[in-house]
Amino acid sequence: MNEIDSHINIPLAVVELTKKYDRFVALAPATFSLLSGEIAILSGPNGSGKTTLLSCISGLVRPSEGTVTVGGFDLDRDEVEARRRLVYVPDVPRFYLELTAWEHLRFIALANQADGNFEERAEALLRTFGLWESRNLFPHHFSRGMRLKLGLVMAFIRPFSVLLLDEPTSALDEEGMEILAAEIRRMREQGTAVLLSTHSPDFGDALADRRLLIRQGVLEVQ
Numbered sequence: 001m002n003e004i005d006s007h008i009n010i011p012l013a014v015v016e017l018t019k020k021y022d023r024f025v026a027l028a029p030a031t032f033s034l035l036s037g038e039i040a041i042l043s044g045p046n047g048s049g050k051t052t053l054l055s056c057i058s059g060l061v062r063p064s065e066g067t068v069t070v071g072g073f074d075l076d077r078d079e080v081e082a083r084r085r086l087v088y089v090p091d092v093p094r095f096y097l098e099l100t101a102w103e104h105l106r107f108i109a110l111a112n113q114a115d116g117n118f119e120e121r122a123e124a125l126l127r128t129f130g131l132w133e134s135r136n137l138f139p140h141h142f143s144r145g146m147r148l149k150l151g152l153v154m155a156f157i158r159p160f161s162v163l164l165l166d167e168p169t170s171a172l173d174e175e176g177m178e179i180l181a182a183e184i185r186r187m188r189e190q191g192t193a194v195l196l197s198t199h200s201p202d203f204g205d206a207l208a209d210r211r212l213l214i215r216q217g218v219l220e221v222q
């Protein structure tokens with residue numbers, strides 16, 4: 001394997017990623033990479049920088065310095081290609097007021113050219129997460145847990161090689177956590193790299209191939 005191939009085979013590479021708000025350092029230079037099929041659990045106290053790290057990697061928040069490379073594509077220079085390979089589920093997913101749950105899925109699938117077999121895949125995912133009966137409702141009428149589940153289904157309806165999840169367990173019941181853990185294990189088998197923040201030690205222990213710990217913006221890779 002040459003140098004370029006080995007680089008492309010690393011789904012996620014983060015180098016010296018830094019975020020400052022004025023003089024406050026929310027994320028000190030952070031460097032790590034994830035291999036294909038690797039699950040990394042990100043933990044740390046409230047306000048330590050977990051969401052900041054995930055949102056900088058996802059491209060939602062612009063870092064002050066550093067690079068993010070997804071499947072060999074630089075998030076800054078090749079944004080479209082990098083974003084095609086990466087999906088981010090925030091702890092509080094946002095929805096369009098005008099669209100039902102089903103319409104959200106169709107919209108995401110179309111936008112990502114992932115409409116092959118759409119109806120079958122959407123039904124299977126909605127059933128898995130217990131949202132099939134609610135598919136024609138508007139997500140702003142959903143409970144917090146249902147919203148998170150729809151956020152997950154919206155992410156999983158299209159292809160990706162890197163999955164970022166911000167505290168998915170905070171809104172899920174016991175059964176929801178088991179369903180999510182099973183989905184994540186299935187993705188690991190398919191080679192997806194997963195970075196997941198959680199305050200739940202049990203959930204993290206059940207899935208972790210690697211641990212990332214963040215304290216006061218300083219990332220420690222274990």
Ligand SMILES: Nc1ncnc2c1ncn2[C@@H]1O[C@H](COP(=O)(O)OP(=O)(O)OP(=O)(O)O)[C@@H](O)[C@H]1O
Nearest residue numbers: 021024026044045046047048049050051052053167
């Ligand atoms: N837009 C912003 N402007 C200024 N400071 C911010 C901004 N966003 C985040 N911060 C600060 O950055 C720090 C890290 O916040 P972050 O949301 O990343 O923490 P977290 O580890 O995800 O916390 P929690 O576990 O409570 O969700 C906090 O001190 C927060 O106040």
